[in-house]
Amino acid sequence: MIEFVVLFALVIFIFILLNWLINWKAYGQKEKNVEKAKKAREEAAKKGLVINCPLCRSALLPGEDLISRVYRPMNVPDQLCTVNGCPHCYPVPEPGLKRECPVCGKNVPVKEGHLVARLFNYDSGKKHVIVTGCTECCKRQAK
Numbered sequence: 001m002i003e004f005v006v007l008f009a010l011v012i013f014i015f016i017l018l019n020w021l022i023n024w025k026a027y028g029q030k031e032k033n034v035e036k037a038k039k040a041r042e043e044a045a046k047k048g049l050v051i052n053c054p055l056c057r058s059a060l061l062p063g064e065d066l067i068s069r070v071y072r073p074m075n076v077p078d079q080l081c082t083v084n085g086c087p088h089c090y091p092v093p094e095p096g097l098k099r100e101c102p103v104c105g106k107n108v109p110v111k112e113g114h115l116v117a118r119l120f121n122y123d124s125g126k127k128h129v130i131v132t133g134c135t136e137c138c139k140r141q142a143k
Contacts, residue, residue: 053086054131055099060086070119083115101134108134
């Protein structure tokens, strides 16, 4: 009978040990990913590549892009463009983020709101975007 109790205690101990090791390793991976993202952000900042989302002002890491739509014709130097947001604020905003228009300062709704902008294509291949307002600004200007 005592052998079964010892065997049961040993199995429980091994189970707890494995559970602790698995969680410890997962915790180490989370720390490693956070450190990797921090290092990528610092390297991008040194190169001047960090940009902020015009709606929520979140810093975008390399590889994170704004979700936008550029309208035709594609070969003109000035195009109409709409900006829906970044991965942090569109299609579902992260908790605590506000989507504010940089022109009027009002909240921009997620489903029916976006920024209206002009995209300038230069001969050198560079692009430049100027935000002219949001859906709320455009409604007011049309009246």
